[in-house]
Amino acid sequence: MVEGSRGAFLASRLLFRLIMSSAVDVGPGYKPSSGWVYRRYPRVVEGVLARSVRLVDKVEIVSVDDYGFEARVASEEDLKVQYSVRVYVSPIDPMVEFECTCPYGERRFNPCKHVTASILALLNKYVEDLKISGDKLEEGFYRDPEERRLIEAIYEGLNKAAYIKARSSSKLA
Numbered sequence: 388m389v390e391g392s393r394g395a396f397l398a399s400r401l402l403f404r405l406i407m408s409s410a411v412d413v414g415p416g417y418k419p420s421s422g423w424v425y426r427r428y429p430r431v432v433e434g435v436l437a438r439s440v441r442l443v444d445k446v447e448i449v450s451v452d453d454y455g456f457e458a459r460v461a462s463e464e465d466l467k468v469q470y471s472v473r474v475y476v477s478p479i480d481p482m483v484e485f486e487c488t489c490p491y492g493e494r495r496f497n498p499c500k501h502v503t504a505s506i507l508a509l510l511n512k513y514v515e516d517l518k519i520s521g522d523k524l525e526e527g528f529y530r531d532p533e534e535r536r537l538i539e540a541i542y543e544g545l546n547k548a549a550y551i552k553a554r555s556s557s558k559l560a
């Protein structure tokens with residue numbers, strides 16, 4: 388399979404899985420991590436979602452195969468530091484899995500901004516007419532309503548997949 392069609396195939400599977408996951412009822416204990424903005428008294432600051440969108444242009448897609456992709460994202464704090472992101476789309480398990488080498492990614496189940504940005508960058512690259520960009524962001528408000536809904540569904544799908552994984556691993560512990 389040539390590189391372009393493999394990427395398009397993976398992007399459509401990834402998007403389908405995440406949108407399905409976003410609609411799963413995981414029960415009342417579920418709390419997604421911060422979205423576009425959140426309140427850190429006394430200020431309102433950008434959440435993971437807004438910071439992910441700002442990072443989209445800084446993502447480098449390293450490799451794509453039938454089971455996922457790898458990306459590199461420069462740290463916002465130190466441009467010399469790069470984090471590695473790996474996203475798995477299993478042929479069997481419907482839940483998308485991911486990992487990132489950043490301090491937050493190693494500590495938490497929730498998707499960090501690098502994972503979320505990498506997925507948005509992959510979709511930008513392979514889904515026609517999609518141009519998710521930090522330029523469309525104004526104080527946590529994303530100007531394109533269709534892309535905004537899509538970004539929110541992707542993030543919700545990632546958070547729910549992470550929540551299900553965390554819950555099943557704590558049952559095993």
Ligand SMILES: [Zn+2]
Pocket residue numbers: 470487488489490491492499500501502
């Ligand atoms: Zn990360």
